[in-house]
Amino acid sequence: MVRFASRMSQMKASEIREILKITARPEVISFAGGLPAPEVFPVEEMKIVSAAVLDEIGGEALQYSTTEGYDPLRAQIAARMNARAGTSVTPDNILVTTGSQQALDFCGKLFLDEGDRVLCESPTYLAAISAFRAYQPRLMGVPTDEDGMIPDALEQILRTTNAVKFIYVIPDFQNPTGRTWSLERRRALMALAETYGVPVVEDNPYGELRFEGEALPSLKSMDTKGLVIYVSTFSKTFCPGLRIGWLAADQPIFRNFVLIKQGADLHTSSISQREISRFLDLYDYDANIAKITTVYHKRRDAMIAAMDMYFPEGVSHTRPQGGLFLWATLPSYIKSVELLKHCLAHNVAFVPGDAFFPDSTVTNTLRLNYSNMPEDRIAEGIKRMAAAIREYSNQSLRGF
Amino acid sequence: MVRFASRMSQMKASEIREILKITARPEVISFAGGLPAPEVFPVEEMKIVSAAVLDEIGGEALQYSTTEGYDPLRAQIAARMNARAGTSVTPDNILVTTGSQQALDFCGKLFLDEGDRVLCESPTYLAAISAFRAYQPRLMGVPTDEDGMIPDALEQILRTTNAVKFIYVIPDFQNPTGRTWSLERRRALMALAETYGVPVVEDNPYGELRFEGEALPSLKSMDTKGLVIYVSTFSKTFCPGLRIGWLAADQPIFRNFVLIKQGADLHTSSISQREISRFLDLYDYDANIAKITTVYHKRRDAMIAAMDMYFPEGVSHTRPQGGLFLWATLPSYIKSVELLKHCLAHNVAFVPGDAFFPDSTVTNTLRLNYSNMPEDRIAEGIKRMAAAIREYSNQSLRGF
Numbered sequence: 001m002v003r004f005a006s007r008m009s010q011m012k013a014s015e016i017r018e019i020l021k022i023t024a025r026p027e028v029i030s031f032a033g034g035l036p037a038p039e040v041f042p043v044e045e046m047k048i049v050s051a052a053v054l055d056e057i058g059g060e061a062l063q064y065s066t067t068e069g070y071d072p073l074r075a076q077i078a079a080r081m082n083a084r085a086g087t088s089v090t091p092d093n094i095l096v097t098t099g100s101q102q103a104l105d106f107c108g109k110l111f112l113d114e115g116d117r118v119l120c121e122s123p124t125y126l127a128a129i130s131a132f133r134a135y136q137p138r139l140m141g142v143p144t145d146e147d148g149m150i151p152d153a154l155e156q157i158l159r160t161t162n163a164v165k166f167i168y169v170i171p172d173f174q175n176p177t178g179r180t181w182s183l184e185r186r187r188a189l190m191a192l193a194e195t196y197g198v199p200v201v202e203d204n205p206y207g208e209l210r211f212e213g214e215a216l217p218s219l220k221s222m223d224t225k226g227l228v229i230y231v232s233t234f235s236k237t238f239c240p241g242l243r244i245g246w247l248a249a250d251q252p253i254f255r256n257f258v259l260i261k262q263g264a265d266l267h268t269s270s271i272s273q274r275e276i277s278r279f280l281d282l283y284d285y286d287a288n289i290a291k292i293t294t295v296y297h298k299r300r301d302a303m304i305a306a307m308d309m310y311f312p313e314g315v316s317h318t319r320p321q322g323g324l325f326l327w328a329t330l331p332s333y334i335k336s337v338e339l340l341k342h343c344l345a346h347n348v349a350f351v352p353g354d355a356f357f358p359d360s361t362v363t364n365t366l367r368l369n370y371s372n373m374p375e376d377r378i379a380e381g382i383k384r385m386a387a388a389i390r391e392y393s394n395q396s397l398r399g400f
Numbered sequence: 401m402v403r404f405a406s407r408m409s410q411m412k413a414s415e416i417r418e419i420l421k422i423t424a425r426p427e428v429i430s431f432a433g434g435l436p437a438p439e440v441f442p443v444e445e446m447k448i449v450s451a452a453v454l455d456e457i458g459g460e461a462l463q464y465s466t467t468e469g470y471d472p473l474r475a476q477i478a479a480r481m482n483a484r485a486g487t488s489v490t491p492d493n494i495l496v497t498t499g500s501q502q503a504l505d506f507c508g509k510l511f512l513d514e515g516d517r518v519l520c521e522s523p524t525y526l527a528a529i530s531a532f533r534a535y536q537p538r539l540m541g542v543p544t545d546e547d548g549m550i551p552d553a554l555e556q557i558l559r560t561t562n563a564v565k566f567i568y569v570i571p572d573f574q575n576p577t578g579r580t581w582s583l584e585r586r587r588a589l590m591a592l593a594e595t596y597g598v599p600v601v602e603d604n605p606y607g608e609l610r611f612e613g614e615a616l617p618s619l620k621s622m623d624t625k626g627l628v629i630y631v632s633t634f635s636k637t638f639c640p641g642l643r644i645g646w647l648a649a650d651q652p653i654f655r656n657f658v659l660i661k662q663g664a665d666l667h668t669s670s671i672s673q674r675e676i677s678r679f680l681d682l683y684d685y686d687a688n689i690a691k692i693t694t695v696y697h698k699r700r701d702a703m704i705a706a707m708d709m710y711f712p713e714g715v716s717h718t719r720p721q722g723g724l725f726l727w728a729t730l731p732s733y734i735k736s737v738e739l740l741k742h743c744l745a746h747n748v749a750f751v752p753g754d755a756f757f758p759d760s761t762v763t764n765t766l767r768l769n770y771s772n773m774p775e776d777r778i779a780e781g782i783k784r785m786a787a788a789i790r791e792y793s794n795q796s797l798r799g800f
Contacts (some may be wrong), residue, residue, distance in 0.1 A: 047454045063640060096644070098665045109407070256408055259411045269669060
């Protein structure tokens with residue numbers, strides 16, 4: 001009998017991916033995914049930079065390269081972070097990763113022995129939970145409201161819990177809720193992290209996709225003790241298919257990540273790194289982001305307008321100022337896993353919120369993605385959902 | 401104080417990478433690396449396939465894609481394996497990975513709890529050791545000769561050792577030695593693996609780079625019980641910078657690798673997979689390999705001719721029939737780590753063999769790479785090494 005490692009008993013197929021398989025039928029309007037809109041990918045520009053890199057660099061662009069990443073790209077990432085996220089990192093702080101998912105996996109690998117604690121928002125990003133679970137920690141959800149983790153609750157946990165190895169947060173346009181942490185909560189988190197000497201993983205894939213309100217300082221910009229590992233990606237502001245992300249960290253954390261990267265995949269694609277670097281040289285990245293946010297802004301508006309028009313009383317939702325997702329809370333008698341079955345019968349899909357809660361049972365929430373669908377389809381999908389909710393409610397009430 | 405996972409105490413910088421930093425000076429002739437020759441990378445063809453993919457597929461080529469890999473590429477890999485490695489795998493057995501290094505990391509993640517045993521050749525591939533070490537196994541070198549692991553020694557270990565989770569081998573043109581397992585030894589290994597129910601990781605990055613002799617059947621082709629995980633890559637037969645490798649495995653092993661891949665980096669580059677697939681459609685892959693092997697064959701010949709001409713008595717070496725490396729054994733009074741210092745003074749470099757032995761101390765071996773250097777430089781480098789060996793020997797003899 002082949003015997004697997006004990007970690008495999010905790011790893012299971014992503015529920016979202018299972019739902020996505022069901023919803024691949026063209027007649028289904030699916031808010032279940034999390035895909036960027038491919039029509040805003042810079043396809044023509046990619047053709048130009050890809051040819052330019054091969055013309056000018058030749059075979060070296062296809063050769064093995066350094067584990068840390070392509071130096072000009074590391075410098076561009078650092079400069080952009082400093083300009084946009086208020087940090088003061090140097091190129092030496094940047095490790096290019098195979099998507100930001102790899103950076104999350106590396107955080108688990110660097111810090112976690114079996115039974116160690118990771119604190120996270122509740123709800124939090126599902127694929128981060130998957131990444132960390134491979135290292136068999138105990139995930140603890142910290143009570144979280146509209147403005148972020150509640151500091152008193154966080155302090156209570158830090159004061160009484162051993163083996164908290166890091167705190168994982170998504171302060172900007174969180175996945176799954178779309179919420180953004182207030183400045184006060186950011187400061188409170190950093191004060192506690194410094195007091196207790198606990199590293200913070202700041203996952204920021206969506207921060208640049210703001211379509212209203214003002215940007216708030218990143219946690220990394222408040223980091224005076226080298227405790228914050230900032231994780232981001234080109235997947236949402238450029239395109240995800242290249243699998244190029246990065247992390248920014250200080251020593252000694254950084255050098256350990258490099259060792260992990262060597263063992264994990266040696267380095268990230270030489271040519272894709274050069275292509276993105278060339279794109280940043282030749283084109284206006286902010287204009288590319290503006291193109292994306294204009295599209296997502298309209299789609300968010302269309303989704304909220306449709307929800308406000310069609311959804312019955314008692315369904316509340318977030319109003320994200322950026323990003324790809326919003327979050328709805330149903331009346332407590334509705335189980336969103338059951339609602340999904342009704343919705344699929346109406347050819348519309350979403351992700352039940354249950355799986356996003358690391359260690360608690362919440363059954364009446366759901367995540368909706370608006371980035372990858374035109375406004376009329378969004379309106380039609382929400383209308384179908386509203387019909388499914390009414391159908392479910394009526395059945396439930398009859399059941400009493 | 402930031403506290404890392406206990407695994408980090410076992411992870412250290414690759415000694416080869418440290419040597420490579422020293423030898424980056426242009427005046428040094430370095431046999432220390434393991435790079436393919438970039439002049440045989442199909443740069444013009446890459447330009448064509450890259451433009452074709454973007455022209456025809458557009459944004460979808462830059463979108464997220466499935467964890468298992470791009471289906472047409474999986475089918476091409478399976479067909480090629482069946483034609484060349486004598487296997488009978490289907491596309492559903494193929495998981496595309498971010499280089500074969502990622503497949504090795506996944507083997508550690510799938511099978512290893514702390515203290516579990518991995519059996520490997522002695523010496524074996526250094527970066528596999530690094531990948532496995534992250535999961536804190538005990539690595540045990542199995543006595544190995546010119547023809548592969550010695551079956552009696554392997555059986556003795558399997559009979560008496562608990563918790564052997566897998567056997568890791570490179571049967572074709574091994575790194576570091578360049579040796580190829582005999583047919584008899586392949587059969588003996590598979591018989592023992594089946595008797596004891598132990599999975600076998602067959603790492604085969606070089607097998608297609610044969611320039612003399614006849615190809616032998618892969619272990620995967622002899623696998624009747626779904627125990628062999630076959631690992632390979634496009635890095636040596638196409639180009640490494642894209643970071644595209646794969647593994648082939650049967651259920652239930654395969655489905656667990658997919659779970660691991662989801663958590664590790666979601667999927668491998670969408671566009672790079674499509675580019676390789678298009679290359680396989682449009683061009684003659686065997687002709688591309690023939691171009692590479694013609695070059696490496698000449699370089700191996702040049703290295704062996706120079707060693708036979710310049711090296712003093714008492715230095716023996718392998719005569720690989722393919723691949724990128726050969727292996728030399730020095731008189732036992734020579735420590736190759738010390739010899740390296742003499743060589744660096746003569747502006748020539750190699751990798752001391754010490755680090756390739758997983759659990760034993762062998763101090764008089766070294767690995768030489770011949771793939772990435774013209775013949776005249778190879779001859780000159782070997783001449784310099786010979787001078788350094790003589791200098792070292794004379795000093796040592798004076799020391800007696």
